[in-house]
Amino acid sequence: MCFLIGFALLADLAYSQSDTAFQKKPISYQDYIELVGKNNVGYAAEKFNVKISEAGIESAKVFPDPELSTGWFDNGQRRMNMGYGYNAAIGWTIELGGKRKARINLAKSETELTKYLLQDYFRNLRADATIQYFDAIQKEHLVKVLLNSYQAMDKLAKSDSIRAKLGAIPNVDAKQSKLEAGTMLNDLYQTIADWKTSLVNLNLLMGAEQSDTLTTAVDHFTTFDRNFILADLILNAQNTRADLMAALQNKDVSQKILQLAKANRVIDLGLTGGITYSSYVRNTIAPTPSTTQTVIGISIPLKFSNNRSGELKTAYYTTLQSEAQYKQTELQVQAEVTQAYFNYQAAQKQVAQFNTGLLAEAKTILEGKIYSYKRGETTLLEVLNAQRTYNEVQQNYYQTLFNHASALVELERAAGIWDINF
Template sequence: MTTIKKYSKLLLGLIFMNISLMIQAQKADTAFIKKPIDYMTYINLVGKSNLSYAAEKFNINIADVAIQTARIFPDPQLGFGWFDNGQKRMKLGYGFNSEVSWTLEMGGKRKARIEVARNQAQLSRLLLDNYYNNLRADATLAYLLAIQNRIVLDVESDSYLQMKKLAESDSIRFKLGVITQVDARQSKLEAGTMLNDVFSAEAEWKSSLANLSLLTGKTKSDSLLYPQGDFSGFERQFSLQDLVIEAQNNRADLKAALQSKTVSQSLLKQAKADRAIDLGLSFGVNNAAYVRNTIAPTPAMTTVNAGISVPLKFSNNRSGDLRAAQYGTLQAETTYKQTELQIQTEVSQAYFTYIAAQKQVNQFKSGLLTEAKAILEGKIYSYKRGQSSLLEVLNAQRTYNDVQHDYYGTLYNYAVALVELERAAGIWDINF
């Protein structure tokens, strides 16, 4: 009866310890509200609410305003004057004058300005498209990372719970004298180590969830987005040659590089137009008061004058601005060729990475994960029957954990490789 009472207390103690550890492991997980969200809803939310993207959109407004500014003609100048002959004793009188002057731009300066502004506005739109394409890909990678971290947390939690059960069983078996105290302590130590791995994986998972909130412009801190889905649906069949052609036709950064050439050419035209000599037009009215001098009295009179002024542009002897614009054109041409070559390289690299990841995924379909799990279950069964050592069980557990990490890591890398390949090719059909 004493033995039964002793074992009953032991079992109750283990149950309370189990409950305490479960609460400890789950406390941080329930401290926030998880809002499930599917991929398409998430990516649409990124496009609508991402603050960095919203800030980039203002470049379009700024460029449109620049077109309006380029249309402005030079402002006229209005001048007024007053004069006094300064001979009050001789009564030579005083007068007023007024003049309107205006610069007449020659050489097509205004047209060149407008062309530059329009080309720069188009460049801003292409750069915005490129920004969104990269944002969409980066947001997708963040979404996939959150799923991967959740899976890693599940793997670590399952491993910990299995080892914890084994440690509880070993504690009972030690009390019964079936195993040594060293084995009981070793299994308990392994369970504690795995619990630390659970905490670490949980922190990584929550950090990735917080990053999703950043990308969606979410401001509330009492809840986190909880991504749905897995790593299925990322299998595609591609041709490298077709992908390169797609990239050359669709990549927004290549279009932007081509538009930069157009902008540089329009800047060169503007630099040439700015060297043209402008004309200054003026029109004025002068009014002289009545001169009451007794020797040469003069009646009041009003005169009208008009004139043209031609600046002497000695600065045209210095062609620095023109040469800078010419060099800018050559630079844009070189940048375009470099971008074109860079895109071909990126597509090739992304394609090879995707094919390699595809082969790795197919390798796991041969049953590596199932085999590792069967070995672990067999070792645990043998250990409980006294036919295997604890070291064999721990090695089998580590092998199974490594295989699980490799398997899910390979699936994750496969999905990431597809995202990077479609980013490089300028295509997009991701949906899972």
């Protein structure tokens, strides 16, 4: 008895209009997806990749630094008064072959690639967040289904308890109905926990701190019927999918890497300028006045490493690899759109099947079985079977609505379009 009273209190608290079991904050889909775009921490972190790559452009523009060298020398013959001196020189490497331009072009190409990858990250984030929103709606419906079933079975169990005391039905039937009510209560507890877990994920995607107040989704499952042409979807995906654009840009990055590898094989020149000062030599045998020498020189490195073309070969094969990867991505996009299209068509047909009256028929059967059971015209087992069937039909119905909505999201994710708005 205490167990049933405890649940009654829980039901009153959790599902009455006061709703004090846990604080809820309803949020519309548009507000939710806007907060995901603004506050999602993972997305914010990905944005820094663009800033980092833009900083790489500035780094690529840097010229080689000059090198300053100084020295002091003593001829070491103090007794002979051979004197001392010092030197100073500055050197600078002049890059030839367009190395700096090749570095800048590569950095710019990599920045464009990073931007496409960021767009693709948001494409997937938006779709995943939308499906999570639908999941929260579905979980709430399942809670309501089990709550209503439990309340009906609890009412029947109480009625059976009275009837058993009056001798109208066997005690075993009263115990069975009470057991079924307890089992449903346990299932309800778990379903509520699953629902709350789904709501926690909404907060996570919005970048919100977890608290006692959980954001709940607004119930809409009826605006996801669309008509599409497969060929148009594939064409749109090929023209707009960010990951395909990233694969195409990756080909350009590979070409820029190859150009830089070729430029790096060109010999650079080193310019050197400096002075050397020698002090007055006071040696009595061969006195020498102080001297100042000016030195200007050119250094040419002997690039024996050009005999080893490993870097060039790596860059060349990378371009071939990026070409193959682009073709694979293109085929993958076509396959994803086609698969998502077929799944969406199947989901549409499944939803239409429920619109033929399955829910109403299952409910009518259950009510009829309960009425007959109370009149002693049918058994408890038939009532329980009807109750389970009705529960399964309702759960399948909401699962089908969720699958339909999710299939639309997956199709639009794959096709590179987006018109989810409810």
